[in-house]
Each structure stands twice: as structure tokens, then as C-alpha cells.
Amino acid sequence: MLDSCLLFALACWQPLPARVPLRELAADRLRIGAAVDPALLGEQEYAATLAREFNQVEPENAMKFERVHPGPATYNFEPADSLVAFSQSHRMAVRGHTLVWHQQLPSWLTSGGYSFVGLSSILADHIYTVVKHFAGQVYAWDVVNEAFNDDGSLRGTLWSNALGIGCEGTAYIEQALRWAHAADPNALLFYNDFGAEPVNAKSDAIYRMARDFLSRGVPLNGIGLQMHLSVGPLPLDKIEENLTRLEDLGLQVQITELDVGLPVDAAGKAAPPDIVRQAEVYTEVVALCLKHPRCTAVQTWGFTDKYSWIPSFFPGNGAALEFDAQYQPKPAYESMEKALRSFHK
Ligand code: XIL
Secondary structure (H helix, E strand, C coil), rough: CCCHHHHHHHCCCCCCCCCHHHHHHCCCCCCEEEEEEECCCCHHHHHHHHHHHHCCEEEEECCCCCCCCCCCCCCCCHHHHHHHHHHHHHHEEEEEEEECCCCCHHHHCCCCCCCCCHHHHHHHHHHHHHHHHHCCEEEEEEEEECEECCCCEEECCCCCCCCCCCCCCCCCHHHHHHHHHHHCCCCCCEECCCCCCCCHHHHHHHHHHHHHHCCCCCCCEEEEEEEEEECCCHHHHHHHHHHHHHHHCCCCCEEEEEEEEEEEEECCCCCCHHHHHHHHHHHHHHHHHHHHEEEEEEEECCCCCCCCCCCCCCCEEECCCCCCCCCCHHHHHHHHHHHHHHCCC
């Protein structure tokens, strides 16, 4: 009995395929990134998983206006600098996020009562100082984030409202791109938004803006598709149609903030069918990007369920990322791995 078991075990034994980190599988095709909190780099498993699996990082918050420019004449680059240093010692590229947004602005700015002349010079100084500081270290910037409403109209913000910085319509976005380009002519400049993945009113507006900018030589290199998704059906055809029309303009497309939020119980656990569906969504997104040569990065918004913005912003949801809270790869991770491997075949 023992012998036949042993024979059976020997006959059936196959070595497990060695796990190859995502960054190695992705190496010659696209960047595989994660949004990062520099304050967590001291946590051994956080830093080790990040360095092993990813070849791109983006600060989740550390380069936002309120963090880097907390006082009218005060810049604080330390946390973001520590992430840049980490990225350099682990051969990772850094995406910058974000220069012009309507959220996470310091109160000195929002309640400062500035005229359009004042706001314009504050934004020029901000963009110039921040982009110059990271020149040669940050290869791509989300220059403007979330400037459109779902119906394709321009969002009213500090920068666009009333006189804003004194530019009409999308001209303030153009101005921001021009300032960023002047500060670092080598950085790739992106417009980044959510809900504009498929062809729809918002992505139509972004497309029209991009086409106009490129026809006039405005320095725009790419569009970031955030991809904060859920387990519902993904309108893949419509997403591909949008991706293709952006590529046809000569732009890069990057998936910048991928996560797939699931309904979770009080312990943060998701239902098994949702975990399976989540894995499918990860496959669909990574495979779509791989299919398009101008889709140059897939980045998730965090990488471990231990630290994700989803539970606090969408109560009752969570488990959105590719590693669980113990840094174990989830089916979503296996999906990314499989999609990357099949690209090499
Ligand atoms: C989120 C961060 O994840 C949170 O930690 C922060 O409190 C709020 O912002 N779109 C973006 C990101 O472009 O900057 C947002 O990040 C998530 C939505």
C-alpha cells in the first residue's frame, strides 16, 4: 500500500511553476505600478512586496498640493523624496500625481480670496517649483486630474470657476501643461480622469480636448484612465474603442488607479464569487492594455488590501487590490501574472 502510494505520488509530482514577480514578466513591455504611501516604507513586508513586484510607483497623496505646498511660501518635499530614493534603489520609475486638482488643496489657498492674477501666479509657481524639484526623477506627471463632469462639461473648480486662473474653458488645462513642460521638457505629461474609460460623454470631451491640444502643439503626451472598477460587467468594447481613438492621436494611455472594490462583511471579507469575478476584471484590464502598444503602464491604487482607500471612501466595500491584508497574492494577482505570461507566449 505504502509503495503504491509512493509510486503514485512520484508519478504525479510536478514542480510548481516558479513565481516570477510581475515586474519581471512586464519588464520589456509595460510598467507595472502601485500607488504608495512613503510613510509605510518602513514596514518590512510592505517595502519588500513593493520592491519585488513593481517597477513603477506613484505617491498616493505625497505630491498633492496640500502636502507639498502647505503654506503660501512653504514646500515640503521630504516624504515624496523618500519615495523617489526608494524607487531609485529598486530601479523603479516614478509617476507624479497631481499638479492641478480640485481636491486636497490647502486652506490658505481655498480661503485666500485670490484674484485670477494671484491664482495664476500661485499655480505657475506651484507647477514650476514641484516639477523642477523632481525633474529627471519623475518620468511622467498627471498634470491635471478630474477636470470634467460626467456629462462632458468642465467641472467648476478653484482653477476653472469664475475667472479661475484667467483662462477660458480648457485653456487653463493647456496653460498648466505648458508650465509643466517649461519646468521639465523631458517629462511625459498626462491628463488623468475617472469614469472616462469607455466611450461616453466624459471621454468624448477629453478626446476633443486632446485632439485640439495636439493640433496646436500643446505638450500633452498621454491620457490616464483611473479604472476604479466594481464587479459589474465591464464595457470592454467601449473601453477599447476609446483607447484606440486616443492611441490614434499618437497619445500614450496608462491605467493609473486600478482597483476593483467588492462588497465586504464587517471583517473585510468578500464573497467567493466576487473574488472570482474580480480576478476576471483584472485579467480583462491587463490583457487589454497588453494588446495596445501605446498602453504603457498598468498601475493599481495601492497593492495590499491592508491599505486601500476603498473601505473609507465606499463604506461596506473593500478587498479591492491584488494582495490581501497579509501580503498574500489573491486571484487578482494570479490574473495579472497569467495575462503577462500569455503576452510572452
Ligand atoms: C485618494 C487617496 O487614495 C486617499 O488616500 C485620499 O484621502 C483621497 O484621494 N482619484 C485620484 C486619487 O486621482 O488621487 C484619489 O486618491 C482617488 C481618486
